[in-house]
Amino acid sequence: MAKLPIETEKIIEQYGPSLNFPPKDGYPGRDEPDKVINTHCCFCGMQCGIKLLVKENKVVGFDPWMEFPFNEGRLCPKGVQRYLQNNHPDRLLTPIQRIEGKGFSPISWDHALSHTVSEIQRIQSAYGNDAFQCYQAYH
Numbered sequence: 001m002a003k004l005p006i007e008t009e010k011i012i013e014q015y016g017p018s019l020n021f022p023p024k025d026g027y028p029g030r031d032e033p034d035k036v037i038n039t040h041c042c043f044c045g046m047q048c049g050i051k052l053l054v055k056e057n058k059v060v061g062f063d064p065w066m067e068f069p070f071n072e073g074r075l076c077p078k079g080v081q082r083y084l085q086n087n088h089p090d091r092l093l094t095p096i097q098r099i100e101g102k103g104f105s106p107i108s109w110d111h112a113l114s115h116t117v118s119e120i121q122r123i124q125s126a127y128g129n130d131a132f133q134c135y136q137a138y139h
Ligand code: SF4
Pocket: 041, 042, 043, 044, 045, 046, 047, 048, 074, 075, 076, 077, 078, 079, 080
């Protein structure tokens, strides 16, 4: 059974979750985006079409993209909330590494990549190529 490196309260203090977090200056007006960007929801392979409303280079909302042939403006519950995560305080912007007894520390992308490669190689040389598997979680 995996053991947490530090108490749960400290992890939450550092990385969230910050539930029901309102933006610092309140929710921006939906009627004044600088730009509307037709793009795709990035959460899963369905790639539903979505119109992101952008103000001062930040996503502030979305509109349905009715003409997009696959989803015709509809989004699932994950896609509906996706735009809120761009500027959410819990969003990780750098890799972090677990250090026993100290919790988590930010590390560089180069360090994260080389550490990941060396750990995959260590596991595979000790237990065989099929001993390593990757699991991707969206939330
Ligand atoms: S809206 Fe839902 S189904 Fe569509 S791409 Fe996003 S996560 Fe996938």
